Amino acid sequence: MSIKNPYWILLVVSLPTDSATARMRIWRALKSLGCGALRDGAYLLPCQPLLEDALRQLADETIREGGSAWLLQITAKSVDEEAAYRALFDRNEDYAQIAQSLSAARKTLSDLTPQEITRLIRKLRKECEAISSVDYFPNETSARAEALWQDFVATAETILSPGEPQAASGVLGKLDRHEYQGRIWATRRTLWVDRVASAWLIRRFIDQEARFLWLASPTDCPQDALGFDFDGAAFTHVGSRVTFETLLASFGLDTDVALLRLGAMVHALDLGDVRTPEGQGFEAILDGARQRCADDDKLLDEISTVLDSLYTYFKQAK
Numbered sequence: 001m002s003i004k005n006p007y008w009i010l011l012v013v014s015l016p017t018d019s020a021t022a023r024m025r026i027w028r029a030l031k032s033l034g035c036g037a038l039r040d041g042a043y044l045l046p047c048q049p050l051l052e053d054a055l056r057q058l059a060d061e062t063i064r065e066g067g068s069a070w071l072l073q074i075t076a077k078s079v080d081e082e083a084a085y086r087a088l089f090d091r092n093e094d095y096a097q098i099a100q101s102l103s104a105a106r107k108t109l110s111d112l113t114p115q116e117i118t119r120l121i122r123k124l125r126k127e128c129e130a131i132s133s134v135d136y137f138p139n140e141t142s143a144r145a146e147a148l149w150q151d152f153v154a155t156a157e158t159i160l161s162p163g164e165p166q167a168a169s170g171v172l173g174k175l176d177r178h179e180y181q182g183r184i185w186a187t188r189r190t191l192w193v194d195r196v197a198s199a200w201l202i203r204r205f206i207d208q209e210a211r212f213l214w215l216a217s218p219t220d221c222p223q224d225a226l227g228f229d230f231d232g233a234a235f236t237h238v239g240s241r242v243t244f245e246t247l248l249a250s251f252g253l254d255t256d257v258a259l260l261r262l263g264a265m266v267h268a269l270d271l272g273d274v275r276t277p278e279g280q281g282f283e284a285i286l287d288g289a290r291q292r293c294a295d296d297d298k299l300l301d302e303i304s305t306v307l308d309s310l311y312t313y314f315k316q317a318k
Helices: 020-032 049-064 079-087 092-111 114-132 140-160 193-206 243-250 257-270 279-292 296-316
Strands: 007-014 036-039 042-046 068-075 184-188 211-215
Touching: 007 049, 020 049, 042 049, 049 068, 092 114, 092 140, 114 140, 114 279, 184 193, 193 243, 193 257, 193 279, 193 296, 211 296, 243 257, 257 279, 257 296, 279 296
Parallel strands: 184 211
Antiparallel strands: 007 042, 007 068, 036 042
């Protein structure tokens, strides 16, 4: 059996003794990187450029604070030695704890308010990402944990946003915006990310005279209304696209780079992922606005200002 990962980065440090603050800061940084400890003061990571840069910065900081540091590249001399190194990065126990947390949290969802569910999702997402970010050797355990997380998010979103559409199949044709003016557009009430962003897109770029209906149930959609973001709607999830992206493609707006970047944010958030730089902030603003606004009309007006600002930012960003 060959050695799969022969190269490793080893940081050997003697932390400063006269500065508890510096010692704690450096130790926390090593922990956040998920370093494996060969012994006290000897920290190991897989040989990757970004990880090597991070350890080099910590070595430099240690020296500036009066300690000593050596950054070395080492190799595993045998399969057994490599296995011993890799064992330092075994995250199975961490993933088992996450699985328990997700299982326990899932049992409480029906008793929580939407705001409490949103906060719970953020908390658990942060815990999951803290582990996955330092899981340098993903395996079946990490894949199962990811599946559990996606299942939990789907269950929570079902409560937060009843009637979330299933992706339809088919090819999107190009539509003429001039034929969609002054129309009634309808979607599920209690707006969340994809619906509020789609409503903004409709009013801002497709039908400036649009009137909106917020439905208690998709079955309440009038025949003369254009439905969006529910099963059977005129515009909904198609393939891998969320409704916002379906509207972009359908009306030829997918050449606008700023709208595409907004679409990527909406797509990620709709799948429970806030790792886009703007996603977490937008979700927090939307959550707060939904608590403050008396109805969906006011919510759309308030969030439209946020989306206008994001669009302008993306338009100017290089």
